[in-house]
Amino acid sequence: NRALPWTAAEIDSAFDLRVSLLQVVLRRIEAASRERASAHERDKLLMAELDHRVKNTLANIQALVTQSSRSAASLTGFVEGLDSRIHSMARAHSLLTQSRWEGVSVEGLLREELDPYNQPPGVVDLRGADAVLTPKSALSLSLALHELGTNAAKFGAFSSHEGRVSVTWSLPDTGGLALTWREAGGPVVWPPSRRGFGSSLIERALAMETGGRAT
DSSP states (O other): OOOOOOOHHHHHHHHHHHHHHHHHHHHHHHHHHHHHHHHHHHHHHHHHHHHHHHHHHHHHHHHHHHHHHHHOSSHHHHHHHHHHHHHHHHHHHHHHHHTTTSOEEHHHHHHHHHGGGOOSTTSEEEEEOOOEEOHHHHHHHHHHHHHHHHHHHHTSGGGSTTOEEEEEEEOOTTSSOEEEEEEESSSOOOOOSSOOHHHHHHHHHHHHHHSOOOO
16 A cells, blocks of 8 residues: 655656646746737727727717808707707718628618608619618718708708609719719709708718718
């Protein structure tokens, strides 16, 4: 009932095994340390990005509040206009969240904005290339589409039973996205007597946020 003394070969093997186990443990510790450092850097980056997006969103809302109040004819009109524009931004944010803020397809954004008007089906016709917008471009275009849809519902094609809206888009060789909004079958079109906030918002949103332009 006694252990036999270890041989020199067994002692050498045990020493090698201990060294190997220590190397494995150290490698695991080092890998875990690198992962923690990487996670910390990701958290810092995400917080910085979140801070930037929150500030940008608040700036957009502040601009909407200011401009909507200037163009509104009444308090009720101001509240309704501001509420619908914020809801439009919220829908775009929801689409971006679903894609983990990697981008939004042009068709998906259009359907999100225009499906409520597509009654009966066929009122809205969408045709275009498979294209994905950056988060900033998606938010800007969502505001522009909201203004176009609201205008069509008040004064254009969506206000008539025979009205139709066609939206086409393409990817020019020069880069970027070319989008065309066409209305047909609506009331007679007259030149506006004043420049509304919707027109200004479309031009500013596309120009300031994406470097684009609207005509």
